[in-house]
Amino acid sequence: MVERHDIETRDAAREAIRAFILGRNPGLSSDSVTAQTSLVTSDALDSIGVLDLMMELGERFGFEIEEDAFALAHFESIDALASYVATKRVQA
Template sequence: MADVREAIFAFIAARNPGLPSGAVTGETSLVTSDALDSIGILDLMMHLGDRFGVEIDEDSFDLANFASVDTLAHFIDDRRSDV
């Protein structure tokens, strides 16, 4: 799961170059924080799907999956294990 977490952090950092280091943690909500807008979340999901070979369907966009960086990392890691 650590590689998924790092991929999420790297994506957010690339998308927000002015974001201070450490501003996003494992507990940061991807829905309520300013880390990503709605388009950024869509792009992140497509990026993670491509990178880790998981299928992203409509059910993947449940807000519960974006409760935190760690929650999303667990979700992607679980999907990856199912492949």
């Protein structure tokens, strides 16, 4: 069963990721960055952007960045990364 705080964390992470992407790409419209936006194929982030994003998420949501954080599956969409953050927060 998914607990309420997991959903709240996922929602907060989704919004933090969207805000980060839009802050790094001021030319993007907010409508073009959805929960299904791929962080792999959309060119929303470069490699430094991925590192910066993960550091910010780790700090904001209180988890350590480990090697598994950079698995390609976590970057398939904003939703996928938000789910990863929610899982890591529960483990922290």
